[in-house]
Amino acid sequence: MDDTIGVDISKPTLDAFRLSTREHRQFPNDRAGCAALIRWIGASAVRVVFEPTGPYHRIFEASLVAAGIAAVKVNPRSSRRFAEATGELAKTDRIDAAILARMGAVLDLEGRPAKTETLHDLRELGVARQALVKDRIAATNREQIAVNLVIKRQLRARLKQIGIQLKEIDAAIATLVDTDPGLSRRRDVLASIPGIGTLTAMAILIEMPELGTLDNKQAASLAGLAPMTRQSGTWSGRARIRGGRRSLRTALYMPALVALRFNPDLKQKYQALKDAGKPSKVAITAIMRKLLVLANALLRDDRKWNAKAA
Numbered sequence: 001m002d003d004t005i006g007v008d009i010s011k012p013t014l015d016a017f018r019l020s021t022r023e024h025r026q027f028p029n030d031r032a033g034c035a036a037l038i039r040w041i042g043a044s045a046v047r048v049v050f051e052p053t054g055p056y057h058r059i060f061e062a063s064l065v066a067a068g069i070a071a072v073k074v075n076p077r078s079s080r081r082f083a084e085a086t087g088e089l090a091k092t093d094r095i096d097a098a099i100l101a102r103m104g105a106v107l108d109l110e111g112r113p114a115k116t117e118t119l120h121d122l123r124e125l126g127v128a129r130q131a132l133v134k135d136r137i138a139a140t141n142r143e144q145i146a147v148n149l150v151i152k153r154q155l156r157a158r159l160k161q162i163g164i165q166l167k168e169i170d171a172a173i174a175t176l177v178d179t180d181p182g183l184s185r186r187r188d189v190l191a192s193i194p195g196i197g198t199l200t201a202m203a204i205l206i207e208m209p210e211l212g213t214l215d216n217k218q219a220a221s222l223a224g225l226a227p228m229t230r231q232s233g234t235w236s237g238r239a240r241i242r243g244g245r246r247s248l249r250t251a252l253y254m255p256a257l258v259a260l261r262f263n264p265d266l267k268q269k270y271q272a273l274k275d276a277g278k279p280s281k282v283a284i285t286a287i288m289r290k291l292l293v294l295a296n297a298l299l300r301d302d303r304k305w306n307a308k309a310a
Helices: 031-041 054-067 076-085 093-106 117-145 148-180 181-191 198-207 216-223 247-264 264-275 282-299
Strands: 003-009 013-018 022-028 045-050 070-071 228-232 235-240
Touching: 003 054, 003 093, 013 031, 022 031, 022 093, 022 264, 031 054, 045 054, 045 093, 054 070, 054 117, 076 093, 117 148, 148 181, 148 198, 181 198, 181 216, 181 282, 198 247, 216 247, 216 264, 247 264, 247 282, 264 282
Parallel strands: 003 045, 045 070
Antiparallel strands: 003 013, 013 022, 228 235
16 A cells, blocks of 8 residues: 545545645535545555545545545544544644544455445434434334323324335335445345345445455454453453444344244354353354354355355
């Protein structure tokens, strides 16, 4: 990698720092500003490091896609801890951009293709769907204990409205995936795995679009399904999972339970863990990790699941 550029993104501006020349530049966070930033980055091989900021980085990321520039997204908590480790306690947009550039270079972070507009749309729909599901659970619970007839009628109307909105979102997600040959193929590969239906397959695509380009350890770590060893001196604690993408783990939980019934290999793995004295939650987490690793391998090889090959 020839150079590393850190970009701190806010609603009005993009603050950029080029590590090789230690040059700071600021651009408006709009299409014209993103185009100017891409020209400033240039055609040389670079690593562009930034923190995801919801809707504020969307135009910038689309500009990276159009220019064919690989991007590195880092967790804001990780970049803050890196800054503190280097002794930088102040926090401004210019300082954050420099920290991101240094972090990318020191840790040799690997750039990956930035998200496309389709993936951004899918993510937005996925977040809205999760919110509706939570609303449905809350409204259902309230409706079951409500006594007042007005409240009960309103809650039933709200549940009916949520059902209609969920169908609209599911249809929009399906349409987006169907119109993208690459995404539709990836959905079909995931849905071929026993226990993973179409809705779960699309949830996995939304929560981890990079699946299939990772090694198994990276996939498990990003999902928060990799046990973290806890050991110091002669003391050794119980390994635990932590961090990662909670929504992805939620999407994998029910498929793991279904796989225990219909996948003999996973059922045998689960039983072996139980026989070894592992708690049910630990054993199910291991099955979730196995499912994710299987999905990663199938997407990497672009092949559907079949019992003999698995």
